[in-house]
Amino acid sequence: xxxxxxxxxxxxxxxxxxxxxxSGLAGxxxxxxxxxxxxxxxxxxxxxxxxxxxxxxxxxEAERAVMEVVLTPTMLAPEGLPQxxxxxxxxxxxxxxxxxxxxxPVAAGIFELDDQTGAVRERLVGMEQxxxxxxxxxxxxxxxxxxxxxxxxxxxxxxxxxxxxxxHHVSVRFLCDAQAGERAQLAFSALLGRSGSADQA
Amino acid sequence: xxxxxxxxxxxxxxxxxxxxxxSGLAGxxxxxxxxxxxxxxxxxxxxxxxxxxxxxxxxxEAERAVMEVVLTPTMLAPEGLPQxxxxxxxxxxxxxxxxxxxxxPVAAGIFELDDQTGAVRERLVGMEQxxxxxxxxxxxxxxxxxxxxxxxxxxxxxxxxxxxxxxHHVSVRFLCDAQAGERAQLAFSALLGRSGSADQA
DNA sequence: CCTACCGATCGGTAGG
DNA sequence: CCTACCGATCGGTAGG
Numbered sequence: 001x002x003x004x005x006x007x008x009x010x011x012x013x014x015x016x017x018x019x020x021x022x023s024g025l026a027g028x029x030x031x032x033x034x035x036x037x038x039x040x041x042x043x044x045x046x047x048x049x050x051x052x053x054x055x056x057x058x059x060x061e062a063e064r065a066v067m068e069v070v071l072t073p074t075m076l077a078p079e080g081l082p083q084x085x086x087x088x089x090x091x092x093x094x095x096x097x098x099x100x101x102x103x104x105p106v107a108a109g110i111f112e113l114d115d116q117t118g119a120v121r122e123r124l125v126g127m128e129q130x131x132x133x134x135x136x137x138x139x140x141x142x143x144x145x146x147x148x149x150x151x152x153x154x155x156x157x158x159x160x161x162x163x164x165x166x167x168h169h170v171s172v173r174f175l176c177d178a179q180a181g182e183r184a185q186l187a188f189s190a191l192l193g194r195s196g197s198a199d200q201a
Numbered sequence: 202x203x204x205x206x207x208x209x210x211x212x213x214x215x216x217x218x219x220x221x222x223x224s225g226l227a228g229x230x231x232x233x234x235x236x237x238x239x240x241x242x243x244x245x246x247x248x249x250x251x252x253x254x255x256x257x258x259x260x261x262e263a264e265r266a267v268m269e270v271v272l273t274p275t276m277l278a279p280e281g282l283p284q285x286x287x288x289x290x291x292x293x294x295x296x297x298x299x300x301x302x303x304x305x306p307v308a309a310g311i312f313e314l315d316d317q318t319g320a321v322r323e324r325l326v327g328m329e330q331x332x333x334x335x336x337x338x339x340x341x342x343x344x345x346x347x348x349x350x351x352x353x354x355x356x357x358x359x360x361x362x363x364x365x366x367x368x369h370h371v372s373v374r375f376l377c378d379a380q381a382g383e384r385a386q387l388a389f390s391a392l393l394g395r396s397g398s399a400d401q402a
Numbered sequence: 403c404c405t406a407c408c409g410a411t412c413g414g415t416a417g418g
Numbered sequence: 419c420c421t422a423c424c425g426a427t428c429g430g431t432a433g434g
Contacts, residue, residue: 008419021316022316022317023316024227024312024313026225026227026228027227029411029412029413030412030413030414031411031412031413039419039420040419040420040421041413041414042414042415042419042420042421042422043419043420044419045413045414045415046419050413050414051412051413051414101316102315102316103312103315103316107312108312108313108315110312110371110375111304111308111309111311111312111313111370111371111375112225112309112312112313113375114303114304114309114370114371114374114375115222115223115224115302115303115304115374116223125375125376128371128375128376129376153387155384156384156387156388159368159372159384159388160364160365160368160388160391162368162371163361163364163365163367163368163369163388164361164364166364166367166368166371167360167361167363167364167367168364169312169315170311170312170315170329170363170367171360173315173316174311174312174314174315174326174329175326175329175330183356183357183360186354186357187357187360187361187364190361190395194391194395209403230427230428230429231428231429231430232427232428232429240403240404241403241404241405242429242430243403243404243405243406243430243431244403244404245403246429246430246431247403251429251430252428252429252430
């Protein structure tokens with residue numbers, strides 16, 4: 001039961017996720033990542049069949065991180081509206097809590113790969129669709145519990161919520177707007193307000 | 202008054218903008234761009250002092266394209282609400298109308314450079330701030346004309362509108378959602394609705 | 403605007 | 419997991 005080294009493969013993925021959050025998917029190079037970990041290029045390469053496989057593995061690591069940092073705490077909250085509110089609290093700006101230096105690698109990857117083809121893009125599309133399905137499920141549950149209007153367009157709700165996430169990302173990481181958190185909270189409150197069961201049209 | 206060649210420098214910027222919309226800022230290489238135009242690497246390089254200067258010039262070209270394809274038609278509409286509606290019609294998905302093969306290079310650049318430093322990032326920050334100032338001005342004019350609530354938080358309106366643009370971009374270019382246009386229109390109508398002078402709270 | 407070239411780095415392989 | 423190496427490509431330069 002030796003503790004050191006703590007699994008080289010996992011160390012590569014962890015450090016690689018951090019690098020990906022700063023440099024993007026295409027910005028990852030085997031040489032740079034190997035140097036940061038302190039091993040040889042070919043040594044690191046041996047863990048993966050190709051650079052593409054490394055990128056796919058890093059996307060998997062990102063998915064695991066989101067699960068741990070965002071989705072798990074969300075599920076611990078009471079079902080319905082409380083889970084939606086917890087989700088937004090944990091989702092927006094999650095990379096800081098995950099200990100990453102950069103921004104959301106999924107969002108960055110989406111804009112990086114939106115005009116390309118290949119396995120990495122397809123993997124990322126699958127991740128995003130799966131993520132939105134989770135959001136849809138949480139929202140639908142809030143409707144079932146009467147926390148949101150029974151006639152709410154759940155897909156539209158998720159579509160607009162995703163836009164708030166992206167706008168928050170741009171504000172906080174690119175424009176460095178100190179009011180990013182308040183703006184996001186205000187927008188989310190407005191979205192909840194016009195989705196609420198108290199439908200005052 | 203010779204017509205051919207139609208200004209090599211402009212040809213480089215035009216073709217480079219197209220390449221940037223597909224490959225992103227970092228994806229641009231002098232060699233690839235030179236080959237697409239049919240000139241030598243060093244011949245193209247001579248037009249710019251460095252790759253960074255080329256990137257800066259391409260951002261300027263993107264700004265010019267947005268001005269021509271989005272802002273100019275917007276200004277031709279009646280002031281206030283009609284201009285805001287025209288803006289969204291022309292802004293969302295503008296790269297197609299601009300004849301580009303890829304998505305919005307500004308949006309892509311924001312997510313690409315959000316964790317980096319340097320002149321290119323600073324230029325892009327300036328462009329985005331200037332763009333949002335234009336949106337703010339158009340929105341404030343709609344308030345002045347009584348088309349929107351006098352107590353509207355104009356900055357918040359622009360912040361949320363920017364989120365709709367990003368969400369639309371992801372839907373149409375990455376997820377290939379056929380309903381992207383409808384979702385964006387629905388969200389924009391809702392945003393206008395709760396910003397309208399007919400404040401039915 | 404070109405050819406020819408520079409050192410650095412890329413992903414990947416051979417062989418151990 | 420390493421050293422040593424491959425061909426290709428990178429941004430950039432010399433010289434014309």
